[in-house]
Amino acid sequence: MSTIAVARQRxxxxxxxxxxxxxxxxxxxxxxxxxxxxxxLSNYRDRGSTFSFGFLRExxxxxxxxxxxxxxxxxxxxxxxxxxxxxLKVAVVGIILATILGTVTGVARLSRNWxxxxxxxxxxxxxxxxxxxxxxxxxxxxxxxxxxxLKDRIVLPGPIFISIRGINLTWPRPTESFAYWxxxxxxxxxxxxxxxxWRVLLERRTRRPTSRLPWTFxxxxxxxxxxxxxxxxxxxxxxxxxxxxxxxxxxxxxxxFLAILIGLVIYTAAFIAEVVRAGIMxxxxxxxxxxxxxxFSEMQILQLIVLPQAIRIIIPPxxxxxxxxxxxxxxxxxxxxxxxxxxSSTMLFQSGRVVEVFLMIMAAYLSMSLTISLIMNVxxxxxxxxxx
Amino acid sequence: MENDRSExxxxxxxxxxxxxxxxxxxxxxxxxxxxxxxxxxxVVICGPSGSGKSTLIRTINRLEEHxxxxxxxxxxxxxxxxxxxxxxxxxxGMVFQHFNLFPHLTAIQNVTLAPIYVRRxxxxxxxxxxxxxxxxxxxxxxAEKYPAQxxxxxxxxxxxxxxxxxxxxxxxxxxxTSALDPEMIKEVLDVMVELxxxxxxxxxxxxxxxxAKEVCHRIIFFDEGNIVEENPPAKFFxxxxxxxxxxxxxxxxxx
Amino acid sequence: MTTATxxxxxxxxxxxxxxxxxxxxxxxxxxxxxxxxxxAFISGVLYxxxxxxxxxxxxxxxxxxxxxxxVGRYPYSEVWRVWASVGLFVVMxxxxxxxxxxxxxxxxxxxxxxxxxxxxxxxxxLKGFGDLRFIPSVxxxxxxxxxxxxTLGIVGIVASFPIGIVLALxxxxxxxxxxxxxTMFIEMVRGVPLISVLFMAMxxxxxxxxxxxxxxxxxxxxxxxxxxxxxxxxxxxxxxxxLQAIPKGQYEAGRAVGLNEAYVMVLIVLPQALRAMIPxxxxxxxxxxxxxxxVVIVGLLDLLGVAKAVTGQTAWIGTQKEVFxxxxxxxxxxxxxxSYASRRLEKQLGVGER
Numbered sequence: 001m002s003t004i005a006v007a008r009q010r011x012x013x014x015x016x017x018x019x020x021x022x023x024x025x026x027x028x029x030x031x032x033x034x035x036x037x038x039x040x041l042s043n044y045r046d047r048g049s050t051f052s053f054g055f056l057r058e059x060x061x062x063x064x065x066x067x068x069x070x071x072x073x074x075x076x077x078x079x080x081x082x083x084x085x086x087x088l089k090v091a092v093v094g095i096i097l098a099t100i101l102g103t104v105t106g107v108a109r110l111s112r113n114w115x116x117x118x119x120x121x122x123x124x125x126x127x128x129x130x131x132x133x134x135x136x137x138x139x140x141x142x143x144x145x146x147x148x149x150l151k152d153r154i155v156l157p158g159p160i161f162i163s164i165r166g167i168n169l170t171w172p173r174p175t176e177s178f179a180y181w182x183x184x185x186x187x188x189x190x191x192x193x194x195x196x197x198w199r200v201l202l203e204r205r206t207r208r209p210t211s212r213l214p215w216t217f218x219x220x221x222x223x224x225x226x227x228x229x230x231x232x233x234x235x236x237x238x239x240x241x242x243x244x245x246x247x248x249x250x251x252x253x254x255x256x257f258l259a260i261l262i263g264l265v266i267y268t269a270a271f272i273a274e275v276v277r278a279g280i281m282x283x284x285x286x287x288x289x290x291x292x293x294x295x296f297s298e299m300q301i302l303q304l305i306v307l308p309q310a311i312r313i314i315i316p317p318x319x320x321x322x323x324x325x326x327x328x329x330x331x332x333x334x335x336x337x338x339x340x341x342x343x344s345s346t347m348l349f350q351s352g353r354v355v356e357v358f359l360m361i362m363a364a365y366l367s368m369s370l371t372i373s374l375i376m377n378v379x380x381x382x383x384x385x386x387x388x
Numbered sequence: 389m390e391n392d393r394s395e396x397x398x399x400x401x402x403x404x405x406x407x408x409x410x411x412x413x414x415x416x417x418x419x420x421x422x423x424x425x426x427x428x429x430x431v432v433i434c435g436p437s438g439s440g441k442s443t444l445i446r447t448i449n450r451l452e453e454h455x456x457x458x459x460x461x462x463x464x465x466x467x468x469x470x471x472x473x474x475x476x477x478x479x480x481g482m483v484f485q486h487f488n489l490f491p492h493l494t495a496i497q498n499v500t501l502a503p504i505y506v507r508r509x510x511x512x513x514x515x516x517x518x519x520x521x522x523x524x525x526x527x528x529x530x531a532e533k534y535p536a537q538x539x540x541x542x543x544x545x546x547x548x549x550x551x552x553x554x555x556x557x558x559x560x561x562x563x564x565t566s567a568l569d570p571e572m573i574k575e576v577l578d579v580m581v582e583l584x585x586x587x588x589x590x591x592x593x594x595x596x597x598x599x600a601k602e603v604c605h606r607i608i609f610f611d612e613g614n615i616v617e618e619n620p621p622a623k624f625f626x627x628x629x630x631x632x633x634x635x636x637x638x639x640x641x642x643x
Numbered sequence: 644m645t646t647a648t649x650x651x652x653x654x655x656x657x658x659x660x661x662x663x664x665x666x667x668x669x670x671x672x673x674x675x676x677x678x679x680x681x682x683a684f685i686s687g688v689l690y691x692x693x694x695x696x697x698x699x700x701x702x703x704x705x706x707x708x709x710x711x712x713x714v715g716r717y718p719y720s721e722v723w724r725v726w727a728s729v730g731l732f733v734v735m736x737x738x739x740x741x742x743x744x745x746x747x748x749x750x751x752x753x754x755x756x757x758x759x760x761x762x763x764x765x766x767x768x769l770k771g772f773g774d775l776r777f778i779p780s781v782x783x784x785x786x787x788x789x790x791x792x793x794t795l796g797i798v799g800i801v802a803s804f805p806i807g808i809v810l811a812l813x814x815x816x817x818x819x820x821x822x823x824x825x826t827m828f829i830e831m832v833r834g835v836p837l838i839s840v841l842f843m844a845m846x847x848x849x850x851x852x853x854x855x856x857x858x859x860x861x862x863x864x865x866x867x868x869x870x871x872x873x874x875x876x877x878x879x880x881x882x883x884x885x886l887q888a889i890p891k892g893q894y895e896a897g898r899a900v901g902l903n904e905a906y907v908m909v910l911i912v913l914p915q916a917l918r919a920m921i922p923x924x925x926x927x928x929x930x931x932x933x934x935x936x937x938v939v940i941v942g943l944l945d946l947l948g949v950a951k952a953v954t955g956q957t958a959w960i961g962t963q964k965e966v967f968x969x970x971x972x973x974x975x976x977x978x979x980x981x982s983y984a985s986r987r988l989e990k991q992l993g994v995g996e997r
């Protein structure tokens with residue numbers, strides 16, 4: 001073939017070269033995205049909007065009734081922090097409670113008792129087929145706001161007050177001698193870790209299963225002894241008392257906090273119950289039968305055979321549910337609980353900094369989601385390794 | 389033979405592989421393979437698993453990419469040029485070990501899919517050809533059935549019909565009977581024998597030595613990424629030169 | 644001693660009603676305890692609820708406001724259009740069921756086209772045109788109540804499905820730029836609460852679009868954009884799961900037989916993947932439907948929004964329980980119906996084509 005013809009063929013073929021086409025496709029896509037973003041930004045600037053995070057140091061000029069102490073002269077970033085802490089409060093407590101309730105319900109759903117199984121079933125069906133916001137509204141407006149007034153409050157031993165103002169609990173408060181007691185607390189943790197490590201080494205040496213957890217409870221003796229050794233009482237029960245129209249002392253759980261917490265726990269637990277049920281059912285029946293034939297007790301079967309395998313199946317969807325709970329906590333804005341989202345909204349309207357605040361919201365929620373995913377993935381991998 | 393880019397009408401060499409190398413990451417799976425296949429030849433490639441024999445034929449029809457060396461199919465060079473790749477793929481029909489039939493389509497739809505969408509045939513023309521092919525492989529009555537309703541042997545025969553529907557010049561078989569129950573191997577081999585006797589150019593990766601003895605022109609022993617020995621069947625079994633070939637033969641012929 | 648012809652019946656406590664009771668409720672002593680405990684619990688709850696529902700509850704708030712619940716601020720004189728649309732839907736549903744059961748192949752395509760036409764007709768009918776006297780315009784902003792909930796749900800579902808598929812394909816693309824972009828989009832939308840996405844759509848869309856377009860973006864339209872984008876991310880993950888389950892051999896067989904990438908995807912891979920993912924995708928759609936209730940927070944009057952507004956009426960102060968219970972029941976009925984339909988669909992497709 002002549003060289004010119006070959007060269008022409010070479011030039012033509014680059015247009016049909018798959019590597020070139022792939023690179024070209026990506027370049028075109030990237031340019032399109034950049035152009036689109038540039039167009040959006042130019043529209044933004046045409047409106048005279050600016051972009052800066054300086055506003056965070058300005059005064060908030062609004063008050064926050066929930067969470068850490070805050071006053072209207074505090075800066076915006078502190079408000080954001082208060083909101084974040086409130087959300088974390090709800091998320092952490094919510095996840096723990098929802099897991100407990102969800103597991104109990106899931107196991108109940110598998111019970112041989114027809115009544116128990118169906119009560120759990122009805123609960124799950126109703127909760128899953130109703131939007132979470134409807135449940136929150138019902139709980140907040142129709143239940144909690146219907147609680148008796150402070151005058152007619154329900155009093156439980158403690159004392160614990162239940163009224164429309166929320167729940168007032170007796171809460172331990174540290175006194176001057178608390179500083180002397182603190183070393184005993186830290187010592188208890190060290191002793192507990194030490195006992196646990198000792199039991200693990202013992203198990204490895206004697207090659208016989210040795211119980212670990214019950215022994216670590218011995219460490220509780222340390223703070224107990226410390227309590228008597230320290231002059232006075234390190235903790236002092238702060239009791240709520242009604243003075244006129246207010247409650248003084250104790251810790252208050254606001255009605256909004258109760259509504260969002262209880263609502264989220266009940267809602268998420270229904271989904272967790274299904275996840276747990278699927279996990280347990282996925283463990284083949286033959287295994288429990290074989291174990292039973294070998295003489296294992298029901299408790300041992302549950303602990304050694306069913307749960308380890310079920311947990312591996314349960315964890316990934318469980319992560320989704322935890323993330324759902326954290327994201328749903330933003331609905332607090334609908335019932336007036338000042339979580340991260342509610343506070344951010346106020347910040348947004350007050351300062352007019354729409355884009356900046358939204359970026360902060362996204363960053364905060366993405367971080368929380370990532371953290372939960374990371375922690376659970378570590379747990380997941382650890383449990384998998386234990387079997388392997 | 390410098391001018392391998394010969395005019396298509398007179399191509400006696402259907403496949404030419406020159407010093408073909410391929411790596412999977414660090415693993416050197418094809419180590420300088422040189423292979424020539426003429427029109428009408430039937431070649432059987434055998435060898436231990438992991439030797440790279442499946443990878444070789446998958447590289448020739450571009451299911452895998454080779455990093456070094458040249459491959460020519462019917463005069464067309466296998467490069468990154470998408471037109472070349474497309475043309476080569478239409479020349480070669482492939483039958484897989486696990487059939488890979490499309491489970492959501494009936495047998496006849498499996499066969500007519502490519503002719504309709506790639507060659508742009510009318511539905512009627514495609515169906516007529518498909519029915520003829522299904523008859524040729526011996527299962528015309530299964531045309532409207534879904535793959536899940538067919539036995540393994542029947543599925544593989546549909547797969548062969550599907551590959552033939554595009555009227556390829558070369559047929560590749562990648563361990564076509566390895567996933568079949570023993571009683572179904574014969575029906576598939578019979579189809580392949582009939583194809584071979586009809587003059588189709590074929591490369592068959594298999595352990596079925598009976599088939600090899602009956603119709604193939606050459607048996608290639610492939611090991612560790614390259615051709616170790618090749619011979620017509622008559623000489624392959626009795627006059628094996630390499631030690632590795634003899635070991636392999638002793639392993640597969642004793643059952 | 645029994646002979647071969649003697650029939651011995653099992654003891655009375657093993658079979659029939661008594662047998663069932665023994666096995667399911669009283670098999671062990673703590674089982675019996677649980678049974679009594681739950682019976683007490685159930686009767687207590689049922690008694691309380693029934694007593695409230697029949698005597699204490701003021702159901703008038705629901706009955707007098709029923710029109711508001713259903714269609715919100717839609718003008719009373721035009722409600723006949725809503726009834727007409729409902730009628731059309733019911734007719735289409737019956738036709739679809741009949742065609743499906745009788746499995747008339749040719750009619751299937753006709754039915755699908757008919758659905759599209761009906762949908763367009765309904766939109767026109769309900770929205771109307773500015774000047775026509777017969778069907779005056781009722782802008783979407785006025786739609787509220789259950790009508791808005793259904794509209795948001797349907798639009799969200801229909802729009803997020805193709806977008807989700809495209810995102811899923813993008814995430815699995817071999818081109819790094821596209822893959823990174825799709826992954827980032829999906830993860831960012833999923834990691835952020837839906838209410839946040841909604842607010843962003845409401846507040847930020849007008850900021851980033853030129854003044855001429857943003858003026859015409861009604862609240863409802865912005866909410867639709869937010870819901871669609873959010874749902875599309877979740878649909879994308881479901882579709883991705885389905886795509887991952889397709890064995891590599893299917894791609895290879897498709898390429899080997901000469902089909903190019905696009906054909907392989909459309910003719911071979913997607914049909915199989917989507918069929919496998921139907922339960923998960925329908926689950927996502929039911930979630931979307933429930934999530935439409937969140938628009939109350941951005942000020943739209945869907946079913947929940949109307950419910951909340953009604954509790955503010957001076958005539959019906961304090962009727963939160965009745966109103967929210969009513970809204971809950973409506974959601975419950977519609978969601979359960981959708982779950983039931985999806986289960987039937989699964990069974991139908993599973994048995995039919997395999």
